[in-house]
Amino acid sequence: MEVEAYVGLEDRASHARFGPTARNRVMFGPPGVAYVYLVYGMYHCLNVVTERADRPAALLIRAVMPLDGLDAMRAARIAASVARRRVTAAGIAAERRRIEALDVARLAGGPGLVAAAFGLDRSWTGVDLCDPDSALRLEAAPPGEGGRSGPPQIVATPRIGVDHAGEPWASLPWRFFIAGEPSVSGGGSGGADGRRARPDEARD
């Protein structure tokens, strides 16, 4: 699990920085609601509204470690990929092979990939993630899920892709991830898989 916090009107990296607009409207509503937006004209990003209506805030889900439903996630990734025009039949077949060969940790290892793996687009904005009847929802993890014994160790670093916001927003350590989890995008904590490592401004 990897997330980033975007908190308050003051946060110059947040979509809420211009006040309520057609796009960010739900950030100014009750917490526990999904906010899905389109980035770079191509990918979608899933956020969870996190504070009461008087304070716009959301958590961007940057990466998830899939524990179940792997086939469905691969199918959704393929569908999303094919949807944005993969002209030739050979091209589609190649993309299908590429995704089917992906390691589990790579299935939702990035903000655009999380939305693709869950089959989300902007129409999911407004869904109540705390309603047990919602097709997309948050649930408490059973103890020990994910193969950990104790509480997970959390690492905090600056957020990714927000240099344009300037200081202090670009440097605030508001990106959080579970130490050692191989699905973490852009450099996890040296953990399991012998993936790329990065210096941590660790904390927990």
Place this chain on the structure above:
DNA sequence: AGTTGGATGGTCT
């Protein structure tokens, strides 16, 4: 292993 550039369209000044 690290860097670069292209695809692509909604959103806000």
Place this chain on the structure above:
DNA sequence: GACCATCCAACTG
């Protein structure tokens, strides 16, 4: 009309 809360392929060393 510029600016992106991105991903991937195709480069370089």
